[in-house]
Amino acid sequence: MSVPEAGGVFHRARGRTLDAFPSEEEKEWKGPFYFIQGADPQFGLMKAWSSRDPDHGGDEWGQEIRLTEQAVQAINKLNPKPRFFVLCGDLVHAMPGTPWRKEQTEDLQRVLRQVDREIPLVLVSGNHDVGNVPTAQTIAEFRQTWGDDYFSFWAGGVLFLVLNSQFLFDASQCPALKQAQDQWLDEQLGLAAQRRCRHAVVFQHIPLFLQSIDEDDDYFNLTTAVRKELADKLAGAGVKAVFSGHYHRNAGGTYRDLDMVVSSAIGCQLGQDTHGLRVVVVTAEKIVHRYYSLDELSERGIDSDLLDLMKET
Template structure:
């Protein structure tokens, strides 16, 4: 994105959000072996190709296409991971070059309990694990939600993201930003803000802290 062109609101626009292409998941589910059954992903390739073809036909074009995590099924260190990543890249490279791609890390990308090594590997393949950007006068924040889920093996990285997020929200406030949208893999909650913690949401105290921070900053859209 050309920043000088994107700071100002120029009218309505849209983007495409996808999540969990997760190459290898369908076979793993079919054979009942989630950890080691991901040795085929032909169906996922077909579906991803169909998605790219459909997006390329859109007119007007979306401002960008964001994939919100679990890009592939193979966890860090597993057998088929590199092949799954390469096949996904081969599909996505056919996306219209005028439609930027935005990637968000998920647990299958950096691990349920990420480490500096797994995050570094993700960043080498897909870009930063957290960052911000402007499009059409809207401020977008991409977060590494695994650091909120379990940062026990890299607490310094969670702290760094916390500091960065506070700086970004202060910047948005200084610039009187009217619209802020957040992308992350693990949702704050599924149905109710006070629901119990489980595998698919964030722990209550962590969730509450983030929600209060977002509410104070005027953030009401979280994907």
């Protein structure tokens, strides 16, 4: 169940990198740019949630198809184009080995093939993509279907790191895979710490925290011990921001100089936020972001003050 490459539209991460961005060309800062972050299209959750059976695979996902198509159409209309579109996990709702997973996956792939060929896709694994307790088999399935579950790439002088946060949640069935990611991350953060990049940014599904580094443990965050160790490691290496999903609501906070950004879902909302996407502008000195409803982004595009940031030299 692999993703058709449709004339080069879809660049799967392989070899722990993304070939849509040749690293030697992209390591140099050439001025401000922006990207789009989305999370949790999660085909099937809206039916499962409305049925009061959120662990069920969901036998209908027409609403999610329409919302994700609206997101893709809004992104395709943007001018200038974003450097990439990152989806921070829970691509589909059906867990590995459960009914409707194949159908949900194929429908999402069909929608994502409509993304403008000049806008690379960056895909992040979520708990529904690899399982709450991932195994070597579920990770292998994700890699075959969507590409590497963790990798890095350079874009516009910025180092982007994509993590499999499920290894940080429960790696009891695949400790060797978690150890491999840990070692790889330490190597990547070594590059960031040497200040060879303008900024370093992390994408993962589960947030480090929702509001505060000291908050209680919850289904929607990483445990206190894990979050503090990772946050210190990221902040110490100079990482500017972590972008995640999973919460199906907007949230976030700061720790040291690290911005923890939690974006609500393209699909099912669990709070009062709207189905939406986040626009992230990267300048020489800062990273500025704003969440838009799909209707806002479709109808009026990006606000002028964000566009003005990209005119800075």
